[in-house]
Amino acid sequence: MTGQPATSRGGWTGLQVSSNGAAANGVTTELISILDTIDVPIVVVRRDRTMAAFNQAAADALGLSLPDIGRTLRDISVLARVPRLEQYCAEVITGGVESRIDFRDGEAWFVVRISPYARGGDETAGTVLTFTDLTAFRAAIDEAIYERECTKAILNTVADPLVVVGADQRVQSGNRSFYTMFGVSPDPTEPTSVYELGNGALDSAPVRTQLQAAVATLRLENLREVLADTHAFQPVEVDQVVTAKGERTLIVDSRPLSFPGHSERRALVRFQDITARKQAEAAKDLRSEEELRRSEAFLAEGQRLSSTGSFSWKVATDEITWSEQLYRIYEVEIGVPVTLDAIRARVHPEDLTLLESMFEQAREGTNDLEWQYRLLMPDRSITYLHAVAHATRDQDGQLEYIAAVQDVTGRRMSEEALATARSKLTNVARVTSLGVLTASIAHEVNQPLSGIITNAGTCLRMLDANPPNLEGARETARRTIRDGMRASDVVTRLRALFSRDEYRLESLDLNEVTREVIALTLSDLQRNRVVLQSELAKDLPAITGDRVQLQQVILNLLRNASDAMVDVDERPRQLLVRTEREDVDRVRVSVRDAGVGVAPQNVDKLLDAFYTTKPDGMGIGLSISRSIIERHHGRLWAEGNDGPGATFSFSIPSGPASVPDAALR
């Protein structure tokens, strides 16, 4: 190591001692110096198995020293440990062929090379042992082995199958998961082709492309191709791969794998089992499909229940989509393509102008549109529609309207029916309230008219007699005039009723007014087996009012009372009409019946228009009565009796001019 012979710790004396003396001393010294610089222990052994010499490296590495020279190998402890060294040396000397022995000394590993050497003639003089230190090399190999085992252990814990395939696309080495999954075992003599794996499922064009790209010899010219073919290294999804775990869906991902100094191309193929994920996705798809279906069903049902359809209209292309309900509303077969002309054909001719103006507004991009129109159906019936449209932009930024169309026919019909019913009711109210009165008044008018005609006829006949019965004629003429006046009276009252201008305010005795009404209705009451009783106060002050109107009110109360007792059979149908003073300045008229009565909770409603306890009644009379009484500054009310039935009363102020003329207009 030092390179200085003077300080050599090698043992060369054994050689110097040998024959041939000092002849070559200069050279020998130079050679020894060179040998000492070699960092490989060298030991020279004679035929007799004694050590002849050693260099400095041998002294350093094997611990040889000068006294060891001349000793046999078995006596030098370090050399004695080299297995069968003496035997090998003998064989080398005999055979003249070099031999090697692995030798481990403590932590150090050596390869001992045993080579024959000759001196002078042909006879082999002995052997030269060179000790190559393999310790570092062995450590490196051990390290590599260790690393490999670690990698193997790690790879074996990876769930994804991994395999290295050769250029022939046959399996070279795989992890445990690979062998388990595909049910193959490592077979170096007859490696399995990748395309046989999974019952041939991997034998597909995409997998072949990918694998071939991965193992292709990378040359500059095809490197470009491979890199350009970007999808070559794209993972490929393969399903229905038959494995030990059944049919699986795998993602196959091949990557080129190269080792420095190895020309053969390999590919590392990774299989990713996505079966569970796919199933979960499929289940999720199924779920969302189900949810979609359900919400569509909700929508359809909602549209059906609310008679509301919807449509979308792409203005630029006039592409129109209808919901099923809208097809039903238009009575068009579901699925038939919708065109603007088809819509125009169904829209009521009178609403076409409106429709065109809506189209116009829509094309101008009006944000929100709302309109009502009608359809003329094939059976000539009319459907009323209420549409609301909202402008949106589709994915391409094109104007599109989303609209809801409600069939409001039912609502319109009932509105119209209600309006008709209202006007009918108003009419009925007038006719009924007047009808009740005029039926009685007609009787009153017809009586005197009948008298007039009869008397006039009689009068003529008396005058025509021979001799003329002048006295009789005079009498009948007088009766004619009287009956005429009577009829005129009734007519005047009728006119007062029909025409407010002919209104007559007069000072009235309510007793008299009441008596007249009783006289008018008596026959009706009797027909209904009503027992009428009247208690008219003697000291009743006069009131100011309209006779006919007040009579109408009393008439109404009497008829109501009579009607209320129609079904009363178990007790007398008693009706009491009473007039009396109320306080000092009011007069009250009350009509008490023994009928079905009025429940306390309904008392207030009684006077409302349209409320009635009568099955065929309309309750209008009372509301008119109330307004008449209120115009007389009075009030009308109802109350249940202690016994059966109810009492209807009104009271109005007494005295002159208690009602200003204007109030009655």
Add this chain to the structure above:
Amino acid sequence: MTGNRSLVSIVDDDESVRESLPDLLRQFGFAAEAFPSAEAFLASDVVSETGCLLLDIAMPGMSGPDLQQELTRHRQKIPIVFITGLGDTESVRPRLLARGAVECLVKPFSEAALLDAVRTALRRPHSGPVTAT
């Protein structure tokens, strides 16, 4: 006078009818007598002499149709001409005619209509069968 039913009886609660009708009928040569109510007529002694009964429909107490039924019950087949001031007779008229009434006159009626009805009534055999439904 029994057996000679030429008398025209009038039952009406309206005084002007009671005053005028008998005079007119007498001018035509009929014997006539008026009563203010059905009860008064039944109580009178002319029921059996009456060959024609001019009968108001709506009256206090016993009505015209009530009297008609009452007479039928007593086997008094007096031909009846109803007279009424009520406008709406369409509903009662067929019923009254079905029960045997000769006619139903609505006030005011003409002399001709009255005479036609009275003469028809008087010609009708008062003891003959009464069609009933």
